[in-house]
Amino acid sequence: MALSPLNQRRWRNFCRNRRAFWSLIIFSVLFGLSLFAEFIANDKPILVKYRGEFYTPIFNFYAETEFGGDFQTEAIYRDPEVRCLIDSGGLEDCFDDPEGIIEQIEAGTFQAEGFERGWAIWPPIPYSYNTSVDRPGAAPLPPNGQNLLGTDDTKRDVLARVIYGFRLSILFTLIVTGAASLIGIFAGALQGFFGGWLDLIFQRIIEIWSATPSLYVIIIMFAVLGRSFWLLVFLMILFSWTGLVGVVRAEFLRARNLEYVRAAKALGVGNLTIMFRHMLPNAMVATLTFMPFIVTGTIGGLASLDFLGFGLPSSAPSLGELTLQAKQNLQAPWLAFTAFFTFAIMLSLLVFIFEGVRDAFDPRKTFS
DSSP: OOOOHHHHHHHHHHHHOHHHHOOOOOOHHHHHHTTHHHHHHSSSSSSSEEEEEEEOTSSSSSSSGGOOOOOBBOTTSSSSHHHHHHHHTGGGGGTTOOHHHHHHHHHHHOOOOTTOOOOOOOBBBBOOOOOOOOOOOSSSSSOOSSSSOBBOTTTTTTHHHHHHHHHHHHHHHHHHHHHHHHHHHHHHHHHHHOOOOHHHHHHHHHHHHHSSSSHHHHHHHHHOOOOOHHHHHHHHHHGGGGGGGGHHHHHHHHHTTTTHHHHHHHHTHHHHIIIIIIHHHHHHHHHHHHHHHHHHHHHHHHHHHHTTSSOOOOTTTOOOHHHHHHOTTTHHHHHHHHHHHHHHHHHHHHHHHHHHHHHHHOOOOOOO
């Protein structure tokens, strides 16, 4: 679908801001890759061929008995016996010397009756965010060829946790920021357009609500209901929507007595049409100016709660929890450097992008 002339001008203005444009490209690549984290970092193969049939372990549950094993539980694909069963087509010899048979199969010297070579395609990083790394030594372990960013204090691969944690943080931020912005813009538009008692009552409610200690409320709710992703999303939206109310309200109060609004009212145009088709676009510049603060505040709030131990469930890949581990393991500087650069890059890219969006919506900026 072709863009309208107005949106074409906005896109040109955005592209003129080279910092915002390249930040959008870099962020899109990083976020796009993180959406496929299961294909990049996983302790399960992407695709398995066993006895002429194909299996997709990252999408489906397969018991060990599917590959000739003894247990009905999910197959542990990194276990030598399971790897041997897949590679050899389910030969019983794998229960005696799995690693030796694997070496022979890889060297091409293995021969046995009924042998049918199988294979598995693994992700580039053969660890998920909760996989314990099989490396000798006391955790946390330093970076090497097996773990490019080292391991944390429970021997989980840091790079895998960063990939999953980046995706979780961005999705959390997009959901909270989007929902809170819609609520805040709608509330501010109602206050500024109608004014009077509606504005007065709303302002008193917002003053009381803004004075509520949100961190304590979240901690109490988690203590009562337990920690979960969607509960945290709901609570963060509950305390974030007031951020845009003030600026939207001010823009609507300023614009409601302008000539084009009064002319639209005289022509019988509905209030909602005037508010959101005619007045809101003129208020978007001021609104988008505050958007980076909401985005960075949401990411910082999530990281702070995880750092304090009151955020996402302990099993979730959390960048805030990685920061806590860096504080508790000063002898492992790779944890601190990883946490710092992850947050610095993520927040910088988002701020640069929203700066470009703000300039793109500014009607005073023209393309030349």
